[in-house]
Amino acid sequence: MKVFLDADVLFSASYSMNGASHEVVNHSSVILYTSNECMNEAIRALKKYDKSLDPIFFEKIKIVNVTKKDALEYDIYVFDLSDAHVVAGAVKSKANILTSFNIKDFKSDLIYKDLGVSILKPGEMLSYQRNILV
């Protein structure tokens, strides 16, 4: 099972040790991916709060490189073009699940139908792991 993490999940996982995102990253039995873009966004946002990305994430999460050209191929799957790179990252990493807090930013039904990627919030991901993957 491959799971792609959006920037807000990386951010939350580093910001709080007690949240659902942190558990997804640290106690996950799945293979975790993110993209250079999402990683960059999370690092910049954390910096604004005088925090940094947990160094262990670099060991636990594989990073795929997503270009602007890659992102533009997935413009039909988002409402705002600036979110397209997330879908591109999920496809490039061959993820089954995209984990994000902003599910409404993505055309979830179309993404599942065309690309076979389900979009779940971190809590739903934990629940899926606990109840389905055991």
Added chain:
Amino acid sequence: MMQQVQLRTYTPEQVAEIYQVSNNTVYKMIKEGRLKAKRINDRVFRIPQSELAWVEKGLDPDILEKEKIDEDVLDSGARDVLKQIRKENFYKSSK
């Protein structure tokens, strides 16, 4: 003055009915610590409403609590910060 508490509790039998499992399953879950319950007397248990969060929200109570921790951080301004950075990066790479 004492504040009025309106939280309710459930018997294992009521929880069994809600979850559509046997009474024994509920007692087993209590014994294994998978269901929080208060032992009132010998074999008399009461289960807090929070343990039924899954019925309403689709998530176990501990997961719900963890997700709330993240959502609170994001709602306190971080969501907007992340959005702004995403847009900045996108338009910067478009130039």
